Amino acid sequence: MDKLILIDGNSIIYRAFFAMPPLTNSSGQHTNAVYGFANMLLRLLQEEKPSHLLVAFDAGKQTFRHEGYKEYKGGREKTPPELSEQFPLLRELLDSFGISHYELEGYEADDIIGAVSKRADEEGRQVLVVTGDKDMLQLVSDNVKVALTRKGVTEVEPYGFPEIEERYGLKPEQITDLKGLMGDTSDNIPGVPGIGEKTALKLLHQFGSVEEVLARTDELKGKMKENLINHAEDARMSKRLATIDRDMPVERSWDEMVFGGLEEEKAAPMLRKLEFKSLLERLSFAASSLSDSEGGAASQQEEELQVIYCTEEDLDELGKALPSIQTVHVETHGDNPHQADVLGIAFAAEEKYYYVPFELLKSEGAGKITEWLGDSSAPKQGHDLHRADLALHWQGIAFAGASFDISLAAYLLDPTGGEQALSDLAAKYGLPSVPSDESIYGKGAKYKVPDQETLGLHLARKAAAASRLEPKQREELEKNGMSGLFFDLEMPLSRILADMEKQGVSVNRNDLQELGTEFQAQIDKLVARIYELAGTEFNLNSPKQLGEILFDKLQLPVIKKTKTGYSTDADVLDKLAPYHEIVQFILDYRQLAKLQSTYVEGLLKEIRPETGKVHTFFRQTITATGRLSSQYPNLQNIPIRLEEGRKIRKVFVPSEEGWHMLAADYSQIELRVLAHISNDERLKEAFLHNMDIHTKTASDVFGVAPEAVDSNMRRSAKAVNFGIVYGISDYGLSQNLNITRKEAAKFIDQYFDVFQGVRRYMDEIVREAKRDGYVKTLLERRRYLPEINASNFNIRSFAERTAMNTPIQGTAADIIKLAMVRMDESLRKHNLRSRMLLQVHDELVFEVPPEELEMMTKLVPETMEKAIELSVPLKAEVSSGLNWYEAK
Incomplete structure (x- = not known):
């Protein structure tokens, strides 16, 4: 990473x-x-x-x-x-x-x-x-x-965050307030006379910021009050000077x-010039670890391998060996697998390794090998086979039969370890050393493909590592009870995702360009109106110029300052909106400008010319909770709260004439999972009787009849419901509802008094995590929490909140993945032409021919709702239309 x-x-x-x-x-x-x-x-x-x-x-x-x-x-x-x-x-x-x-x-x-x-x-x-x-x-x-x-x-x-909280009791952004009050002699920042660190911290714990301290000096007394009043401008200036x-x-x-x-060759002459002999000696044995490579001294642990560097004459021998080969390593270069180069392939046979340069693989004589690569009945194991599948596909070579993916197993066994390279995994399991890619290719601008012999040996070492890792990981998955999760969910899903990514989603380029024109017209209109209200033209994207207009010319109240002048960030503008109509126009301008650059211009760049589609890449090994993430482009982040953002979905259309887009969305899946795993009777009652969960929560917490619940009560209940799922805190809830922390804490206590099963679950899961060192989802996905027994309160508290919410979020992630596997099976079983295109959080998106629309409208939600059996029903809502927008 x-x-x-x-x-x-x-x-x-x-x-x-x-x-x-x-x-x-x-x-x-x-x-x-x-x-x-x-x-x-x-x-x-x-x-x-x-x-x-x-x-x-x-x-x-x-x-x-x-x-x-x-x-x-x-x-x-x-x-x-x-x-x-x-x-x-x-x-x-x-x-x-x-x-x-x-x-x-x-x-x-x-x-x-x-x-x-x-x-x-x-x-x-x-x-x-x-x-x-x-x-x-x-x-x-x-x-x-x-x-x-x-x-x-x-x-x-x-x-x-935890260390700043432990040492100062502050948030990072309050460090400038601390300097504003106490000053800094090393930088000649004055601060306020008589106020040192201890007093400054006390004031900030009470009031939160320099501005708030100065606004409430009437609550203080004595010399400190006098100094704060007399040196108010010094405090403000000191804070500005300390702000980066x-x-x-x-x-x-x-x-x-x-x-x-x-x-x-570059570092040693300079160290000799400086006469740093001890560093020269130190580097002679440490160079490998400094370049994050297993080269140098570690190369002594690299074993000799018998590598056949295939030419046309060797292809026949490799073809005969294929039935006994299971491990294959496909070497790619490039972050986006849809545009990656394939550098070569290594095959692990008994006692020997075959390296095939990619140019040779594309030759006529390699027909038997490419046929084997595309044969779904020939099982293949290797590292990151999902990426290999995509990269080969765009080079015209089919890949099928993935049976064990080392990278997926590594992710399940250590979900917070990031994407683990074969060199790291070999070291982790005590296998013969594999040099890191950086040591072979160089990094960034220094990247260079080495000679065929070096490349072939590197790929052979990777194939050797993969073949040795497979039995070790298989045994560990079995021991941890994760074999079902790996073989029945993650491995089939990997192939399904690759199929979806290769299929891609059609984008109506003309509609997207027209949307861009529409947005630009709206942007131009907003800019003209902003200039009219400001009485002058200025650079709207310059915080300095915007600050001068708002605070110097229009005399709006100053909310926050930075070292370079006035702050004009979104929080500040939100607070200023009631004071002048120009502010809302500026907020609207910023939102539209972001949509224009990120989603209109961004998507236009991502349309693949030969398909007219965007082909996203679903990352399966990134998030600690098991959720998928999307890249190139990210289709999970299209903003749908704004109508203009929702319009972006209009440009996603079926790839076949007359077909429909169909979308199905799980309703409140995480709260339903919480009801099941906490076994809370009140929560379960709401879902079993198809009640509005937020109204039900508000009714129970506020002690009123459901019909007496007003919009504010429901909003508060909704915030606490989702807060429970994502790790509630009184501070977070106070920010969401714009209430004091004390009021938020009281509301949370009331919630737990009512939903005692949820409180019991929270306590039990933390106890289990402290005992086992990890928590699990219903499908046995683990998340390790080494900090759960930390002596530091803040570090331990964060781990406890993670323990509470991971089984909920992780199970929800597992359920939609399971629904995708079941949907893939259903499409095949019924021999349907409909295609699954996207997964966006709790939503699945399909393209459907007209004659299958009625069946799919019934089949998709039915399959999603039956993906797993809980003590409360799962609910999926389905809709369809001529584009993704209409299907929502």
């Missing part, structure tokens, strides 16, 4: 300089700071194995912060010349290590890291920020962790940050 490390260059080299004893090389150059930095870097590479790296530096003394506060960083002593002379050496060292570095005039390293981490976070990539600056804690999110240096730079302390600018321009692409591992 991609992992990006962002290093605060200035912060780390300063700490290294003052932590390390003086050190010079024979030329008299000071090198202690570079040595400390290099030591820390090598440890990071070994322990974290990043795929991408960037070191950010401050550029010059003046930044945009000095424009508003000339004394910013004014108290700092001049950088010692012994340190200044080491900056060029550090940049040279980074270049020799193949590590990207970046600086930008007018900005600090913090801002670069803030902007890059935001971009990576939005793309779902894992990020580790390494710094000595606590300000960086404001960047923490689900995907971003911050490692703060301790004891100079030799050790780091990682911070995520995450929207600054960074001219570094994802590929430019790729780290392909250390290359001895």
Whole structure:
């Protein structure tokens, strides 16, 4: 899985300089700071194995912060010349290590890291920020962790949500409020006199933000109240100065940050120049782990294999060996399997391995081999056979008969381990070493297909690993009670998904372009109206210019500020909407502009010219709960709350003239699963008598008759119902319902008083998780929770919430997968021409010929409702039309 490390260059080299004893090389150059930095870097590479790296530096003394506060960083002593002379050496060292570095005039390293981490976070990539600056804690999110240096730079302390909560009792975004109140002497940020960390934290625990503290000084007393009133502007400015600018321009692409591992021919001369002998010795035996490869020292564990590098003359021998072959490895290159290159195939026979270059596989003489690949009665095992199937399909070669997929088994046995490569799995199971792909091909811009001998041996090693992993994984699946889940659900589903993906979904390009024209006309109209209300034209996509219009010209109340000025994010605009009609027009503009770029222009790019369809890729091994995810394009994320978003579905049409689209959706499947596994009589009663579950919940919780339940009561009940499924907290519910945490906590308590079976289930499942270390779905899918017995309260609480909701969400995911397998069987059994096209969360989408519409309208919901037997009925609602929009 991609992992990006962002290093605060200035912060780390300063700490290294003052932590390390003086050190010079024979030329008299000071090198202690570079040595400390290099030591820390090598440890990071070994322990974290990043795929991408960037070191950010401050550029010059003046930044945009000095424009508003000339004394910013004014108290700092001049950088010692012994340190200044080491900056060029550090940049040279980074270049020799193949590590990207970046600086930008007018900005600090913090801002670069803030902007890059935001971009990576939005793309779902894992990020580790390494710094000595606590300000960086404001960047923490689900995907971003911050490692703060301790004891100079030799050790780091990682911070995520739980660690920030444990140390400060704050959320990441409140770190700027902390600095606003207490200031920061190292940056000459004033804060409020007399307020240190302890007092600042107390105020924030009570009021939540600098703005709220200043608005409620009448609740305070004494000198502190006086200081807050007199230094209110200092507090606001200090918060602005401490806020990282995450929207600054960074001219570094994802590929430019790729780290392909250390290359001895580049790194060694630089280390010799610096006279870092100990590092040279260390790297001579550690280079393999630094490049995330099993090469180097690990190559001693690589066994000799007998590999037949097939030419036309060898194809006959391979053809005769095929009946005894089960393991095959198809090597592809490219993230999107619909556009991937096939580099070659390896077959594992007894005691020998056949490598067939792809060009040879396409030749006439390879007919027997391609026939075997497409023979569903010839069982095949290998790693990621789903991807292999798709890649071969687009090259005109059929693939069938997948009997055991190593990657799927690895996912079931360790669902939070990400996509596990054969090199990782071989190491995990103590098998002979398999070099990582990066060590064979290089990474990013350095990618290169090696010579046939190197490639053939690499593929043979992968085939060998796959054939040895299969019995070990089979035994483990059996031991864990997951054989049924693997062989009866995940393996058949893998083939079904591949069939759906190859089939694709037709898109009416003209309608999509017309929709784009319609959206553009609406956008132009909105822009004209916004300019009219603003009294001037400006760049609507510039937060700075928009802020000036809203807050300086129109004098709207300032809700939130950033280092660069006024915040104009969605939360701020939502709060401003009642003050001026321009705000709603801006919100509408943003939504339409997103639809236009992501879904109209985005989908147009994804239409495959030769089919006129989009061919998504369903990822089966990504989510910890068992849900599928969709890519290239993502068809599960089309926004359907907005009418304009729903219109996007109009362009998805049947691929055959006169056919219909049919969609069937499970109704409240997760709540029905909860009713079953909690055995709560009140919940079950609602579903057994076909009552509206949210009205029933509101009636029971508020103690009123169902007919007395008003819309607000039902809304509150709905929020808590779904909150239970997704791990309720008083804070989350308070945000959803716009009520206080105290009111939310009371409502949750009332819910549990009424639905005691749910409370009992929650307590029991947490006890089971603490005992077993995992929780299970009804179909035996496991999710391991190593943090369930952690001593840290926040870490343990998160694991407990996960234990409560995983069996619900995971079982719901299993049920729709089971419905897909049963539907595939039904379509075949009845010899129907109807095709299953998509799975979107709890919905299945089909294209249906007119003569089968009546039968499918009955068959699909019936099959979905009978996928599994629960103590409450499952319910699926079906509809059809000439496009996906009409079918909803």
